[in-house]
Amino acid sequence: MQKRNHSREFKLEVVRQVATGQKRPAQACREYGLADSVLSRWRKEYHERGEAAFLPQQAEEATTQDQRIAELERFCGQLALENQVLKKPSYRISPLMS
Secondary structure, eight states: OOOOOOOHHHHHHHHHHHHTTSSOHHHHHHHHTOOHHHHHHHHHHHHHHGGGTTSOHHHHHHHHHHHHHHHHHHHHHHHHHHHHHHHSOOSSOOOOOO
16 A cells, blocks of 8 residues: 655644534545544544644744753852852851850
8 A cells, every 4th residue: 555645734634524424434435535543643643733733843842952952051140149149258257256
């Protein structure tokens, strides 16, 4: 069987037709020449990701990574400031001289 590549718009259209009840899954498969497993996979992805379905997940993961990096950089900066304050000699604390 030949593997076909369908556009994102086509996948969304088919899944929306099934989701809204406009077409039954079997009817959509027959009409568009799709295997049941293909439509099931599309429906699952649409259910999990909504309108972001059928977009590369790398873009989504990249934003998550960027957010995590920014969070860690802020935390590192905070620790650096605290460390700097702790290294300064404190004139308030003086050893007890007997």
